[in-house]
Amino acid sequence: MSNALITIKVDGIFNLHSLRENAVQYDVAIIGGGPAGLAIASELSHNWRVLVVEKGQAGTTKRSWFVPLNVVDDKVRPYTYGGVTRFLANTCTGAKAQWKARLFERYPYVDETRLLPHWVSVIRDNGSEVLDQCEYRSHEVGANGVSVDTSKGKFQARLLIDCSGYNSSIAQQYGISRAGYYWWSVYGAVGDHPNGLHGMEVGDYMMWQTFADTNTNPDASLQQGRPVFEYEILDPRTSFSLILYLRKEILTREQMEPVYQRIIREEASTAAFHDMDIKEIKYGWYPSASVSQELARERVIFAGDAACWTTPCGWGMSFILNNYRDFSGKLDAALRADTLGRSELAAIPHFRFRERGEIVLNAVMTHFLSDAAAPLLDRFIGLFNPASEYHIDPIYCEKVFTLDITTEEVRNMMGTVLKAFTLKELLSFLPPSEAGLLLEEAAYFVGESVLEEARSWFHLGAVDPVGRGRNHGFDFV
Numbered sequence: 001m002s003n004a005l006i007t008i009k010v011d012g013i014f015n016l017h018s019l020r021e022n023a024v025q026y027d028v029a030i031i032g033g034g035p036a037g038l039a040i041a042s043e044l045s046h047n048w049r050v051l052v053v054e055k056g057q058a059g060t061t062k063r064s065w066f067v068p069l070n071v072v073d074d075k076v077r078p079y080t081y082g083g084v085t086r087f088l089a090n091t092c093t094g095a096k097a098q099w100k101a102r103l104f105e106r107y108p109y110v111d112e113t114r115l116l117p118h119w120v121s122v123i124r125d126n127g128s129e130v131l132d133q134c135e136y137r138s139h140e141v142g143a144n145g146v147s148v149d150t151s152k153g154k155f156q157a158r159l160l161i162d163c164s165g166y167n168s169s170i171a172q173q174y175g176i177s178r179a180g181y182y183w184w185s186v187y188g189a190v191g192d193h194p195n196g197l198h199g200m201e202v203g204d205y206m207m208w209q210t211f212a213d214t215n216t217n218p219d220a221s222l223q224q225g226r227p228v229f230e231y232e233i234l235d236p237r238t239s240f241s242l243i244l245y246l247r248k249e250i251l252t253r254e255q256m257e258p259v260y261q262r263i264i265r266e267e268a269s270t271a272a273f274h275d276m277d278i279k280e281i282k283y284g285w286y287p288s289a290s291v292s293q294e295l296a297r298e299r300v301i302f303a304g305d306a307a308c309w310t311t312p313c314g315w316g317m318s319f320i321l322n323n324y325r326d327f328s329g330k331l332d333a334a335l336r337a338d339t340l341g342r343s344e345l346a347a348i349p350h351f352r353f354r355e356r357g358e359i360v361l362n363a364v365m366t367h368f369l370s371d372a373a374a375p376l377l378d379r380f381i382g383l384f385n386p387a388s389e390y391h392i393d394p395i396y397c398e399k400v401f402t403l404d405i406t407t408e409e410v411r412n413m414m415g416t417v418l419k420a421f422t423l424k425e426l427l428s429f430l431p432p433s434e435a436g437l438l439l440e441e442a443a444y445f446v447g448e449s450v451l452e453e454a455r456s457w458f459h460l461g462a463v464d465p466v467g468r469g470r471n472h473g474f475d476f477v
Protein backbone atom coordinates (compact mmCIF):
# COMPACT_ATOMS: atom_id res chain seq x y z
CA MET A 1 0.00 0.00 0.00
CA SER A 2 1.47 3.37 -0.93
CA ASN A 3 2.27 6.04 1.63
CA ALA A 4 -0.17 8.33 -0.11
CA LEU A 5 -2.96 6.09 1.06
CA ILE A 6 -2.51 6.86 4.71
CA THR A 7 -2.30 10.62 4.26
CA ILE A 8 -5.47 11.97 5.81
CA LYS A 9 -6.50 15.52 5.02
CA VAL A 10 -7.48 17.18 8.30
CA ASP A 11 -9.16 20.36 7.11
CA GLY A 12 -12.54 19.28 8.38
CA ILE A 13 -14.00 18.52 5.02
CA PHE A 14 -13.61 14.78 5.21
CA ASN A 15 -16.06 12.78 7.17
CA LEU A 16 -14.04 10.46 9.38
CA HIS A 17 -16.71 9.51 11.86
CA SER A 18 -16.93 5.91 10.74
CA LEU A 19 -13.23 5.25 10.42
CA ARG A 20 -12.63 1.60 11.11
CA GLU A 21 -9.47 -0.20 12.05
CA ASN A 22 -7.49 -1.75 9.17
CA ALA A 23 -9.45 0.08 6.51
CA VAL A 24 -8.59 3.49 5.11
CA GLN A 25 -11.58 5.83 5.13
CA TYR A 26 -12.65 7.81 2.07
CA ASP A 27 -15.73 9.77 1.29
CA VAL A 28 -16.03 8.27 -2.16
CA ALA A 29 -14.58 5.11 -3.71
CA ILE A 30 -14.69 4.99 -7.51
CA ILE A 31 -14.16 1.70 -9.32
CA GLY A 32 -12.50 2.27 -12.71
CA GLY A 33 -9.90 4.80 -13.82
CA GLY A 34 -11.32 5.25 -17.30
CA PRO A 35 -12.74 8.56 -18.53
CA ALA A 36 -15.92 8.41 -16.40
CA GLY A 37 -14.16 7.56 -13.14
CA LEU A 38 -11.41 10.14 -13.63
CA ALA A 39 -13.71 12.92 -14.79
CA ILE A 40 -16.04 12.49 -11.81
CA ALA A 41 -13.14 12.07 -9.36
CA SER A 42 -11.47 15.23 -10.70
CA GLU A 43 -14.58 17.17 -9.63
CA LEU A 44 -15.45 15.42 -6.36
CA SER A 45 -11.84 15.51 -5.10
CA HIS A 46 -12.11 19.30 -4.73
CA ASN A 47 -14.28 18.76 -1.64
CA TRP A 48 -14.00 15.11 -0.73
CA ARG A 49 -11.42 12.48 -0.17
CA VAL A 50 -11.74 10.18 -3.16
CA LEU A 51 -10.15 6.84 -4.00
CA VAL A 52 -10.03 5.67 -7.62
CA VAL A 53 -9.34 1.97 -8.00
CA GLU A 54 -8.03 0.89 -11.41
CA LYS A 55 -7.11 -2.67 -12.28
CA GLY A 56 -4.71 -1.55 -15.01
CA GLN A 57 -3.15 1.87 -15.26
CA ALA A 58 -5.53 4.80 -14.85
CA GLY A 59 -5.80 7.19 -17.74
CA THR A 60 -4.35 4.94 -20.43
CA THR A 61 -7.56 4.20 -22.35
CA LYS A 62 -6.76 4.06 -26.07
CA ARG A 63 -9.91 4.62 -28.05
CA SER A 64 -9.84 7.88 -29.97
CA TRP A 65 -12.80 10.16 -29.50
CA PHE A 66 -14.38 12.99 -31.31
CA VAL A 67 -17.17 14.83 -29.58
CA PRO A 68 -19.57 17.72 -30.19
CA LEU A 69 -17.97 21.08 -29.45
CA ASN A 70 -20.75 22.12 -27.10
CA VAL A 71 -19.89 19.36 -24.59
CA VAL A 72 -16.32 20.62 -24.28
CA ASP A 73 -16.02 22.93 -21.28
CA ASP A 74 -13.15 25.28 -20.50
CA LYS A 75 -11.41 22.64 -18.43
CA VAL A 76 -11.37 20.13 -21.27
CA ARG A 77 -10.83 22.52 -24.22
CA PRO A 78 -6.99 22.64 -23.84
CA TYR A 79 -6.96 18.87 -24.40
CA THR A 80 -8.82 18.89 -27.72
CA TYR A 81 -7.50 19.46 -31.20
CA GLY A 82 -8.52 19.56 -34.85
CA GLY A 83 -11.91 18.25 -35.68
CA VAL A 84 -14.36 17.33 -38.35
CA THR A 85 -14.97 19.82 -41.13
CA ARG A 86 -16.48 17.60 -43.82
CA PHE A 87 -19.14 14.96 -43.22
CA LEU A 88 -19.40 12.23 -45.85
CA ALA A 89 -21.69 9.28 -46.41
CA ASN A 90 -21.43 6.62 -49.09
CA THR A 91 -23.69 3.71 -50.01
CA CYS A 92 -22.99 0.49 -51.86
CA THR A 93 -25.30 1.67 -54.63
CA GLY A 94 -23.02 4.65 -55.22
CA ALA A 95 -25.04 7.41 -53.55
CA LYS A 96 -22.66 9.88 -51.94
CA ALA A 97 -23.29 12.71 -49.56
CA GLN A 98 -20.87 15.44 -48.63
CA TRP A 99 -21.42 18.33 -46.31
CA LYS A 100 -18.96 20.97 -45.16
CA ALA A 101 -19.34 21.95 -41.54
CA ARG A 102 -20.85 25.41 -41.33
CA LEU A 103 -19.44 25.86 -37.86
CA PHE A 104 -15.79 25.12 -38.20
CA GLU A 105 -14.53 22.35 -35.91
CA ARG A 106 -17.97 21.46 -34.74
CA TYR A 107 -16.66 18.07 -33.58
CA PRO A 108 -13.11 18.32 -32.13
CA TYR A 109 -10.97 15.32 -31.19
CA VAL A 110 -10.13 14.69 -27.56
CA ASP A 111 -6.43 14.08 -26.92
CA GLU A 112 -6.83 11.10 -24.62
CA THR A 113 -3.08 10.86 -24.04
CA ARG A 114 -3.22 14.28 -22.32
CA LEU A 115 -6.73 14.73 -20.93
CA LEU A 116 -6.86 11.53 -18.88
CA PRO A 117 -3.39 11.98 -17.27
CA HIS A 118 -4.40 15.60 -16.56
CA TRP A 119 -7.41 14.37 -14.59
CA VAL A 120 -5.16 11.94 -12.67
CA SER A 121 -2.92 14.91 -11.68
CA VAL A 122 -5.92 17.02 -10.62
CA ILE A 123 -7.15 14.20 -8.38
CA ARG A 124 -3.72 13.71 -6.79
CA ASP A 125 -3.13 17.46 -6.43
CA ASN A 126 -6.42 17.67 -4.56
CA GLY A 127 -5.05 15.15 -2.04
CA SER A 128 -7.03 12.16 -3.26
CA GLU A 129 -5.73 8.81 -4.48
CA VAL A 130 -5.61 6.93 -7.76
CA LEU A 131 -4.47 3.35 -7.22
CA ASP A 132 -3.15 1.52 -10.29
CA GLN A 133 -2.94 -2.28 -10.62
CA CYS A 134 -5.63 -2.49 -7.97
CA GLU A 135 -8.57 -4.73 -8.83
CA TYR A 136 -11.98 -4.39 -7.23
CA ARG A 137 -13.15 -7.73 -5.82
CA SER A 138 -16.32 -7.17 -3.81
CA HIS A 139 -18.05 -4.75 -1.49
CA GLU A 140 -20.39 -4.77 1.47
CA VAL A 141 -22.85 -2.01 2.33
CA GLY A 142 -23.30 -1.15 6.02
CA ALA A 143 -25.23 1.49 7.93
CA ASN A 144 -22.50 4.14 7.66
CA GLY A 145 -20.72 3.23 4.51
CA VAL A 146 -19.38 0.73 2.06
CA SER A 147 -16.45 -1.59 2.64
CA VAL A 148 -14.60 -2.25 -0.60
CA ASP A 149 -12.33 -5.27 -0.98
CA THR A 150 -9.57 -4.95 -3.60
CA SER A 151 -6.35 -6.70 -4.58
CA LYS A 152 -4.54 -4.02 -2.53
CA GLY A 153 -6.62 -4.28 0.61
CA LYS A 154 -9.88 -3.04 2.10
CA PHE A 155 -11.17 0.52 1.98
CA GLN A 156 -14.13 2.26 3.55
CA ALA A 157 -16.17 4.93 1.82
CA ARG A 158 -19.51 6.63 2.30
CA LEU A 159 -20.39 6.25 -1.38
CA LEU A 160 -19.30 3.80 -4.08
CA ILE A 161 -19.41 4.94 -7.72
CA ASP A 162 -19.16 2.19 -10.27
CA CYS A 163 -17.29 3.43 -13.35
CA SER A 164 -15.89 0.05 -14.32
CA GLY A 165 -17.27 0.13 -17.84
CA TYR A 166 -19.64 -1.92 -19.98
CA ASN A 167 -18.86 -5.23 -18.26
CA SER A 168 -19.39 -4.08 -14.68
CA SER A 169 -19.30 -6.97 -12.24
CA ILE A 170 -21.00 -4.71 -9.68
CA ALA A 171 -24.02 -4.25 -11.95
CA GLN A 172 -24.06 -8.01 -12.44
CA GLN A 173 -23.98 -8.62 -8.68
CA TYR A 174 -27.05 -6.41 -8.32
CA GLY A 175 -28.79 -8.36 -11.07
CA ILE A 176 -28.93 -5.39 -13.43
CA SER A 177 -29.59 -7.16 -16.67
CA ARG A 178 -27.93 -6.32 -19.96
CA ALA A 179 -29.99 -8.88 -21.84
CA GLY A 180 -31.89 -6.21 -23.73
CA TYR A 181 -28.83 -4.21 -24.73
CA TYR A 182 -27.52 -3.60 -28.21
CA TRP A 183 -23.75 -3.21 -28.54
CA TRP A 184 -21.52 -1.24 -30.83
CA SER A 185 -18.55 -3.46 -31.70
CA VAL A 186 -15.66 -1.44 -33.10
CA TYR A 187 -12.52 -2.62 -34.90
CA GLY A 188 -10.14 -0.34 -36.73
CA ALA A 189 -6.72 1.20 -36.89
CA VAL A 190 -4.84 4.42 -36.77
CA GLY A 191 -2.98 4.40 -40.08
CA ASP A 192 -0.07 6.17 -41.70
CA HIS A 193 -0.50 7.31 -45.32
CA PRO A 194 3.09 7.59 -46.61
CA ASN A 195 1.90 8.43 -50.12
CA GLY A 196 -0.59 11.08 -49.08
CA LEU A 197 -4.36 11.05 -48.71
CA HIS A 198 -5.36 10.42 -52.35
CA GLY A 199 -8.02 13.12 -52.40
CA MET A 200 -9.21 12.82 -48.81
CA GLU A 201 -8.89 15.98 -46.69
CA VAL A 202 -7.84 16.61 -43.12
CA GLY A 203 -11.11 16.96 -41.21
CA ASP A 204 -12.98 14.41 -43.36
CA TYR A 205 -15.33 12.21 -41.47
CA MET A 206 -16.88 9.32 -43.35
CA MET A 207 -19.90 8.94 -41.20
CA TRP A 208 -21.40 5.82 -42.72
CA GLN A 209 -20.30 3.79 -45.71
CA THR A 210 -21.78 0.47 -46.72
CA PHE A 211 -20.67 -2.16 -49.24
CA ALA A 212 -22.57 -4.33 -51.64
CA ASP A 213 -21.49 -7.69 -50.36
CA THR A 214 -21.46 -7.21 -46.60
CA ASN A 215 -24.55 -9.26 -45.94
CA THR A 216 -23.27 -12.23 -47.93
CA ASN A 217 -20.50 -12.87 -45.42
CA PRO A 218 -19.91 -16.65 -45.24
CA ASP A 219 -19.70 -16.39 -41.44
CA ALA A 220 -23.36 -16.83 -40.57
CA SER A 221 -22.90 -14.93 -37.30
CA LEU A 222 -22.06 -11.77 -39.25
CA GLN A 223 -25.14 -11.78 -41.41
CA GLN A 224 -27.36 -9.93 -38.98
CA GLY A 225 -26.38 -6.30 -38.71
CA ARG A 226 -24.06 -4.77 -41.25
CA PRO A 227 -20.54 -3.43 -40.89
CA VAL A 228 -20.52 0.31 -41.36
CA PHE A 229 -17.19 1.77 -42.41
CA GLU A 230 -16.16 5.07 -40.90
CA TYR A 231 -13.00 7.08 -41.06
CA GLU A 232 -11.60 10.32 -39.72
CA ILE A 233 -8.61 12.08 -41.29
CA LEU A 234 -6.58 13.40 -38.38
CA ASP A 235 -3.63 15.06 -40.18
CA PRO A 236 -2.02 15.00 -43.68
CA ARG A 237 -0.60 11.52 -43.05
CA THR A 238 -2.87 9.96 -40.46
CA SER A 239 -6.32 8.43 -40.48
CA PHE A 240 -8.42 6.49 -38.02
CA SER A 241 -10.58 4.04 -39.96
CA LEU A 242 -12.91 1.51 -38.43
CA ILE A 243 -15.86 -0.76 -38.92
CA LEU A 244 -18.83 -0.76 -36.59
CA TYR A 245 -21.48 -3.36 -36.03
CA LEU A 246 -24.53 -2.48 -33.98
CA ARG A 247 -26.07 -5.74 -32.80
CA LYS A 248 -27.42 -7.73 -29.89
CA GLU A 249 -24.15 -9.68 -29.62
CA ILE A 250 -20.64 -8.38 -29.13
CA LEU A 251 -18.40 -9.42 -32.02
CA THR A 252 -14.94 -10.80 -31.40
CA ARG A 253 -11.72 -9.35 -32.70
CA GLU A 254 -11.28 -12.50 -34.82
CA GLN A 255 -14.66 -11.98 -36.46
CA MET A 256 -14.11 -8.31 -37.19
CA GLU A 257 -10.48 -8.25 -38.27
CA PRO A 258 -10.91 -10.02 -41.66
CA VAL A 259 -13.95 -7.87 -42.51
CA TYR A 260 -11.97 -4.70 -41.81
CA GLN A 261 -8.93 -5.96 -43.74
CA ARG A 262 -11.04 -6.81 -46.76
CA ILE A 263 -12.74 -3.41 -46.70
CA ILE A 264 -9.53 -1.37 -46.45
CA ARG A 265 -7.46 -3.53 -48.81
CA GLU A 266 -9.87 -4.75 -51.49
CA GLU A 267 -12.95 -2.56 -51.88
CA ALA A 268 -12.68 -0.28 -54.93
CA SER A 269 -14.32 2.60 -53.04
CA THR A 270 -11.65 2.56 -50.31
CA ALA A 271 -8.68 2.81 -52.70
CA ALA A 272 -7.21 5.65 -50.63
CA PHE A 273 -6.63 3.12 -47.82
CA HIS A 274 -5.05 0.33 -49.88
CA ASP A 275 -1.47 1.55 -49.28
CA MET A 276 -2.01 2.58 -45.64
CA ASP A 277 0.41 1.28 -42.99
CA ILE A 278 -1.39 0.22 -39.82
CA LYS A 279 0.14 1.93 -36.77
CA GLU A 280 -2.17 0.92 -33.95
CA ILE A 281 -5.17 -1.41 -33.84
CA LYS A 282 -8.19 -0.27 -31.85
CA TYR A 283 -10.84 -2.75 -30.82
CA GLY A 284 -13.61 -2.56 -28.29
CA TRP A 285 -17.32 -2.18 -27.76
CA TYR A 286 -19.76 -0.03 -25.93
CA PRO A 287 -23.39 -0.39 -24.95
CA SER A 288 -26.46 1.11 -26.50
CA ALA A 289 -29.54 0.41 -24.50
CA SER A 290 -32.11 1.35 -21.93
CA VAL A 291 -32.49 4.82 -20.47
CA SER A 292 -35.02 3.74 -17.93
CA GLN A 293 -33.17 1.25 -15.78
CA GLU A 294 -32.56 2.13 -12.17
CA LEU A 295 -28.97 3.27 -11.86
CA ALA A 296 -28.45 3.23 -8.09
CA ARG A 297 -28.53 1.00 -5.05
CA GLU A 298 -28.02 1.77 -1.34
CA ARG A 299 -24.81 3.93 -1.22
CA VAL A 300 -23.93 2.79 -4.76
CA ILE A 301 -24.38 4.68 -8.02
CA PHE A 302 -23.33 3.79 -11.59
CA ALA A 303 -21.84 6.13 -14.19
CA GLY A 304 -20.25 6.04 -17.65
CA ASP A 305 -20.53 2.84 -19.68
CA ALA A 306 -21.41 0.97 -16.46
CA ALA A 307 -24.62 3.03 -16.42
CA CYS A 308 -24.95 2.89 -20.19
CA TRP A 309 -24.44 6.64 -20.55
CA THR A 310 -24.13 5.97 -24.26
CA THR A 311 -27.86 5.48 -24.28
CA PRO A 312 -29.82 5.17 -26.47
CA CYS A 313 -27.56 5.18 -29.47
CA GLY A 314 -24.97 7.74 -28.61
CA TRP A 315 -21.32 7.98 -27.77
CA GLY A 316 -19.99 7.41 -24.29
CA MET A 317 -17.22 9.97 -24.18
CA SER A 318 -19.55 12.69 -25.41
CA PHE A 319 -21.99 11.82 -22.65
CA ILE A 320 -19.25 11.82 -20.03
CA LEU A 321 -18.03 15.27 -21.10
CA ASN A 322 -21.57 16.56 -21.34
CA ASN A 323 -22.62 15.39 -17.90
CA TYR A 324 -19.70 14.79 -15.54
CA ARG A 325 -19.72 18.22 -13.90
CA ASP A 326 -23.44 18.39 -13.37
CA PHE A 327 -23.58 14.79 -12.15
CA SER A 328 -20.64 15.38 -9.77
CA GLY A 329 -22.35 18.54 -8.47
CA LYS A 330 -25.44 16.51 -7.59
CA LEU A 331 -23.31 13.87 -5.88
CA ASP A 332 -21.52 16.61 -3.97
CA ALA A 333 -24.88 17.85 -2.67
CA ALA A 334 -25.94 14.31 -1.74
CA LEU A 335 -22.68 13.78 0.17
CA ARG A 336 -23.18 17.07 2.05
CA ALA A 337 -26.79 16.24 2.91
CA ASP A 338 -25.89 12.62 3.59
CA THR A 339 -28.70 11.51 1.30
CA LEU A 340 -27.07 8.38 -0.05
CA GLY A 341 -29.95 5.91 0.14
CA ARG A 342 -31.09 3.95 -2.88
CA SER A 343 -34.14 6.04 -3.70
CA GLU A 344 -32.28 9.34 -3.12
CA LEU A 345 -29.43 8.32 -5.42
CA ALA A 346 -31.82 6.85 -7.99
CA ALA A 347 -33.56 10.24 -8.18
CA ILE A 348 -30.35 11.95 -9.34
CA PRO A 349 -30.73 12.64 -13.06
CA HIS A 350 -27.83 11.32 -15.10
CA PHE A 351 -28.42 13.44 -18.16
CA ARG A 352 -30.89 15.88 -19.54
CA PHE A 353 -34.45 14.90 -20.31
CA ARG A 354 -34.98 13.69 -23.82
CA GLU A 355 -38.06 14.36 -25.85
CA ARG A 356 -39.96 11.52 -27.35
CA GLY A 357 -39.13 12.49 -30.94
CA GLU A 358 -35.44 12.19 -30.17
CA ILE A 359 -35.94 8.77 -28.60
CA VAL A 360 -37.91 7.60 -31.63
CA LEU A 361 -35.21 8.85 -33.99
CA ASN A 362 -32.59 6.98 -31.98
CA ALA A 363 -34.71 3.85 -32.22
CA VAL A 364 -35.22 4.24 -35.96
CA MET A 365 -31.51 4.80 -36.62
CA THR A 366 -30.46 1.94 -34.37
CA HIS A 367 -32.76 -0.51 -36.07
CA PHE A 368 -31.79 0.71 -39.55
CA LEU A 369 -28.21 -0.23 -38.63
CA SER A 370 -28.89 -3.43 -36.77
CA ASP A 371 -31.98 -4.96 -38.29
CA ALA A 372 -32.96 -3.36 -41.61
CA ALA A 373 -32.35 -5.15 -44.89
CA ALA A 374 -29.32 -3.79 -46.77
CA PRO A 375 -31.32 -1.91 -49.46
CA LEU A 376 -33.31 -0.10 -46.75
CA LEU A 377 -30.15 0.99 -44.90
CA ASP A 378 -28.65 2.20 -48.17
CA ARG A 379 -31.76 4.20 -48.94
CA PHE A 380 -31.56 5.72 -45.49
CA ILE A 381 -27.92 6.74 -46.01
CA GLY A 382 -28.92 8.08 -49.42
CA LEU A 383 -31.20 10.62 -47.70
CA PHE A 384 -28.06 12.57 -46.79
CA ASN A 385 -27.04 12.92 -50.41
CA PRO A 386 -27.34 16.58 -51.47
CA ALA A 387 -28.62 15.31 -54.83
CA SER A 388 -31.44 13.39 -53.15
CA GLU A 389 -34.87 15.00 -53.22
CA TYR A 390 -34.91 14.74 -49.42
CA HIS A 391 -31.37 15.78 -48.50
CA ILE A 392 -31.08 15.60 -44.73
CA ASP A 393 -28.14 17.49 -43.29
CA PRO A 394 -25.68 14.72 -42.19
CA ILE A 395 -24.89 16.64 -39.03
CA TYR A 396 -28.34 15.59 -37.79
CA CYS A 397 -27.09 12.01 -37.53
CA GLU A 398 -24.28 12.97 -35.22
CA LYS A 399 -26.63 15.17 -33.26
CA VAL A 400 -28.99 12.25 -32.77
CA PHE A 401 -26.13 10.06 -31.54
CA THR A 402 -25.01 12.68 -29.04
CA LEU A 403 -28.50 13.74 -27.88
CA ASP A 404 -27.58 17.14 -29.13
CA ILE A 405 -30.45 17.75 -31.51
CA THR A 406 -33.14 20.41 -31.18
CA THR A 407 -36.86 19.71 -31.27
CA GLU A 408 -37.18 21.46 -34.62
CA GLU A 409 -34.35 19.39 -36.11
CA VAL A 410 -35.95 16.20 -34.79
CA ARG A 411 -39.21 17.20 -36.48
CA ASN A 412 -37.43 17.94 -39.78
CA MET A 413 -35.59 14.64 -39.78
CA MET A 414 -38.57 12.59 -38.60
CA GLY A 415 -40.80 14.21 -41.20
CA THR A 416 -38.29 13.44 -43.97
CA VAL A 417 -37.89 9.81 -42.89
CA LEU A 418 -41.66 9.42 -42.88
CA LYS A 419 -41.86 10.87 -46.39
CA ALA A 420 -39.02 8.76 -47.77
CA PHE A 421 -40.19 5.44 -46.30
CA THR A 422 -43.62 3.95 -45.99
CA LEU A 423 -44.77 3.14 -42.50
CA LYS A 424 -44.89 -0.47 -43.54
CA GLU A 425 -41.18 -0.40 -44.44
CA LEU A 426 -40.26 1.18 -41.11
CA LEU A 427 -42.43 -1.20 -39.16
CA SER A 428 -40.80 -4.16 -40.97
CA PHE A 429 -37.65 -3.80 -38.87
CA LEU A 430 -38.77 -1.98 -35.73
CA PRO A 431 -39.65 -4.33 -32.87
CA PRO A 432 -43.26 -4.00 -31.65
CA SER A 433 -42.21 -2.10 -28.50
CA GLU A 434 -40.75 0.70 -30.62
CA ALA A 435 -43.39 0.44 -33.33
CA GLY A 436 -45.85 2.00 -30.88
CA LEU A 437 -43.50 4.93 -30.31
CA LEU A 438 -43.07 5.47 -34.03
CA LEU A 439 -46.80 5.49 -34.65
CA GLU A 440 -47.39 8.04 -31.93
CA GLU A 441 -44.71 10.26 -33.43
CA ALA A 442 -45.95 9.66 -36.96
CA ALA A 443 -49.39 10.91 -35.94
CA TYR A 444 -47.89 14.37 -35.65
CA PHE A 445 -46.98 14.31 -39.33
CA VAL A 446 -49.62 12.29 -41.11
CA GLY A 447 -52.67 12.69 -38.93
CA GLU A 448 -54.47 10.27 -36.68
CA SER A 449 -56.80 8.70 -39.22
CA VAL A 450 -54.02 7.32 -41.44
CA LEU A 451 -52.54 5.56 -38.47
CA GLU A 452 -55.62 3.76 -37.26
CA GLU A 453 -55.16 0.95 -39.74
CA ALA A 454 -51.43 0.60 -38.98
CA ARG A 455 -52.24 0.34 -35.28
CA SER A 456 -54.69 -2.41 -35.92
CA TRP A 457 -52.10 -4.46 -37.91
CA PHE A 458 -49.87 -4.39 -34.89
CA HIS A 459 -52.64 -4.67 -32.28
CA LEU A 460 -51.26 -1.58 -30.62
CA GLY A 461 -54.49 -0.04 -29.36
CA ALA A 462 -55.08 3.67 -29.07
CA VAL A 463 -52.43 6.22 -28.22
CA ASP A 464 -52.27 7.35 -24.63
CA PRO A 465 -52.96 11.08 -25.03
CA VAL A 466 -50.81 11.97 -22.02
CA GLY A 467 -47.94 10.02 -23.56
CA ARG A 468 -46.97 12.88 -25.87
CA GLY A 469 -43.79 14.51 -24.62
CA ARG A 470 -43.15 11.90 -21.97
CA ASN A 471 -39.78 10.17 -21.72
CA HIS A 472 -40.53 6.65 -22.89
CA GLY A 473 -37.27 4.97 -22.06
CA PHE A 474 -36.42 3.22 -25.34
CA ASP A 475 -35.79 -0.13 -23.79
CA PHE A 476 -35.16 -2.30 -26.83
CA VAL A 477 -36.91 -5.25 -25.25
Ligand SMILES: Cc1cc2nc3c(=O)[nH]c(=O)nc-3n(C[C@H](O)[C@H](O)[C@H](O)COP(=O)(O)OP(=O)(O)OC[C@H]3O[C@@H](n4cnc5c(N)ncnc54)[C@H](O)[C@@H]3O)c2cc1C
Pocket: 031, 032, 033, 034, 035, 036, 037, 053, 054, 055, 056, 058, 061, 063, 064, 065, 066, 067, 134, 135, 136, 137, 163, 164, 165, 166, 169, 186, 187, 282, 283, 284, 285, 286, 303, 304, 305, 306, 310, 315, 316, 317, 318, 319
Ligand atom coordinates in the same frame (compact mmCIF):
# COMPACT_ATOMS: atom_id res chain seq x y z
C1 LIG B 1 -12.84 2.04 -30.48
C2 LIG B 1 -13.80 2.96 -29.77
C3 LIG B 1 -13.99 4.26 -30.25
C4 LIG B 1 -14.85 5.15 -29.58
N1 LIG B 1 -15.02 6.40 -30.09
C5 LIG B 1 -15.83 7.29 -29.45
C6 LIG B 1 -15.97 8.62 -29.94
O1 LIG B 1 -15.43 8.98 -31.00
N2 LIG B 1 -16.74 9.50 -29.23
C7 LIG B 1 -17.36 9.13 -28.06
O2 LIG B 1 -18.03 9.97 -27.47
N3 LIG B 1 -17.26 7.85 -27.58
C8 LIG B 1 -16.51 6.93 -28.24
N4 LIG B 1 -16.37 5.64 -27.75
C9 LIG B 1 -17.10 5.25 -26.51
C10 LIG B 1 -16.27 5.63 -25.27
O3 LIG B 1 -14.90 5.29 -25.44
C11 LIG B 1 -16.79 4.91 -24.02
O4 LIG B 1 -18.17 5.14 -23.88
C12 LIG B 1 -16.02 5.42 -22.78
O5 LIG B 1 -14.69 4.96 -22.83
C13 LIG B 1 -16.67 4.95 -21.49
O6 LIG B 1 -15.83 5.34 -20.39
P1 LIG B 1 -15.95 4.62 -18.97
O7 LIG B 1 -14.94 5.28 -18.09
O8 LIG B 1 -17.36 4.55 -18.54
O9 LIG B 1 -15.52 3.09 -19.23
P2 LIG B 1 -14.13 2.50 -19.69
O10 LIG B 1 -13.44 3.41 -20.65
O11 LIG B 1 -14.43 1.09 -20.13
O12 LIG B 1 -13.26 2.47 -18.35
C14 LIG B 1 -13.54 1.54 -17.31
C15 LIG B 1 -12.27 1.37 -16.48
O13 LIG B 1 -12.57 0.52 -15.38
C16 LIG B 1 -11.50 -0.38 -15.20
N5 LIG B 1 -12.00 -1.59 -14.50
C17 LIG B 1 -12.89 -2.49 -14.99
N6 LIG B 1 -13.11 -3.46 -14.07
C18 LIG B 1 -12.36 -3.14 -12.98
C19 LIG B 1 -12.16 -3.76 -11.71
N7 LIG B 1 -12.78 -4.92 -11.39
N8 LIG B 1 -11.31 -3.17 -10.83
C20 LIG B 1 -10.69 -1.99 -11.16
N9 LIG B 1 -10.81 -1.38 -12.35
C21 LIG B 1 -11.66 -1.94 -13.25
C22 LIG B 1 -11.01 -0.67 -16.62
O14 LIG B 1 -9.67 -1.16 -16.64
C23 LIG B 1 -11.13 0.71 -17.26
O15 LIG B 1 -9.96 1.48 -17.13
C24 LIG B 1 -15.55 4.72 -28.42
C25 LIG B 1 -15.38 3.41 -27.93
C26 LIG B 1 -14.53 2.52 -28.61
C27 LIG B 1 -14.41 1.11 -28.10
